[in-house]
Amino acid sequence: MLFFSGGEIIEVALQIERNGLAFYRSMAGSTEHGDVKNLFNHLADEEEKHIKSFQSLYKYFKDYKPTIRDEEEYYDYIRMLAAMNVFTKKEGIHEVLNKVKDKKDALDMAIGFEKESILFFVGIKGLAREPQRDAIEELVHQEQEHLRKLFLLTRDNNR
Numbered sequence: 001m002l003f004f005s006g007g008e009i010i011e012v013a014l015q016i017e018r019n020g021l022a023f024y025r026s027m028a029g030s031t032e033h034g035d036v037k038n039l040f041n042h043l044a045d046e047e048e049k050h051i052k053s054f055q056s057l058y059k060y061f062k063d064y065k066p067t068i069r070d071e072e073e074y075y076d077y078i079r080m081l082a083a084m085n086v087f088t089k090k091e092g093i094h095e096v097l098n099k100v101k102d103k104k105d106a107l108d109m110a111i112g113f114e115k116e117s118i119l120f121f122v123g124i125k126g127l128a129r130e131p132q133r134d135a136i137e138e139l140v141h142q143e144q145e146h147l148r149k150l151f152l153l154t155r156d157n158n159r
Contacts, residue, residue: 007062009124013054016117021047023113026097027106036103039153043110043146050139060132077123107154114147 021044028040100106118140125136 007058009127010054010058010061013121013124014051016120017047017050017054020113020117021051023096024110027100027110030100031103031106033103035153035156036106039149040106040110043149046142046146050142053135053139057128057132057135061127103157104154107150107157111147111150111154114143114150118143118147 024040024044024047028037028044031037031040096109100109121136121140121143125133125140128136
């Protein structure tokens with residue numbers, strides 16, 4: 001059975017954030033809608049902060065090795081979350097960008113990505129010790145706030 005090491009888990013989290021940054025920058029650069037452009041630029045800036053946060057957490061996770069007593073189901077869950085998230089694959093971001101046809105597509109995709117990221121980060125929180133768990137929890141709260149802003153903008157644009 002192949003498990004993620006702690007360092008690999010942080011690398012997946014970093015890839016999610018890097019690809020999120022690329023998505024939001026690209027979408028901000030390609031939209032003419034000021035409210036969407038502003039939100040996507042803001043979210044891109046937030047992803048840059050998250051990258052730095054995960055880079056600082058790396059030293060705490062890099063040597064983590066699951067023990068025999070760790071639950072196989074838990075690691076299956078983490079693997080599944082990582083595989084589901086389109087932002088874990090470099091080529092995935094380009095495929096996603098090609099699918100965006102309008103503002104609604106961009107907002108819907110952003111909402112989906114934020115949901116996937118929240119699920120992944122909540123999942124990896126279970127591997128962390130208390131101080132790092134608190135840092136990951138703060139990142140989860142920030143992602144939840146991104147999701148809230150995206151929902152509000154979507155709602156406002158549907159009126």
